[in-house]
Amino acid sequence: MHSILVLNSKGGCGKSTLATNIAGYFAQLGKRVALADCDPQGSSRDWLSIRPSSATEIYDASIRGGKLHVPRNTDVIVIDTPAATHGQRLANYVRLGQTMVIPLMPSPIDIRAAEHFIDELYSLRKLIKRKIKLATVANRVREDTLAAAKLDYYLDKMKLPNGQKLPYMTVLRSSQNYIKAAEKGLSIFEFAPAKTLYDREQWQPLLRWLSSKRSLPG
Ligand SMILES: Nc1ncnc2c1ncn2[C@@H]1O[C@H](COP(=O)(O)OP(=O)(O)O)[C@@H](O)[C@H]1O
């Protein structure tokens, strides 16, 4: 079973959007997928509750007493986490995930906050005694802005406070497709194929990574 954690201490950066779309992607491929929503706001659980019966089922999972409770034979478990998660609570989540996906919004303030968050994640490695595999994804990028044009270049060059290169995967534009698909309990991989073509292309580097051994701790 591959466990994928979606996290960032910042609210509104796209954790639930990424979690539900990752879940939907693997479900429509025919994998047995479970989704654990650990945020009391319950965005991912709400999404699951309106998912149509015509779509491949995604199972509800949870974390209780520090343990994951997932249906048997699950191939992929996606864990959506609340904002403002730090310290011991963060370590408890990190213990449950093999792969971490961190959405970040492309403002200088958000990127700096994400740098510190990733630094904190790396500092937990000793605590949890294993390698961390993580990727960042720039999300809600408005393509008409100059900032967007520079973003790819900037993120690619960025160094974390610990000197490591930012493990930066892809840019996802701001698109109504995410909102419209979510309103139906679907991912963009299951919704309006012609309209979502460009968005699905933007996901490819992340999906290739998630589907390969590169995203698993050695
Ligand atoms: N790429 C995107 N394009 C358009 N809207 C987005 C995108 N990503 C997220 N959103 C919207 O932004 C809001 C916050 O996203 P959400 O996934 O709930 O963030 P988080 O879970 O980190 O708080 C939601 O209304 C969501 O629909």
Ligand SMILES: [Mg+2]
């Ligand atoms: Mg959320």
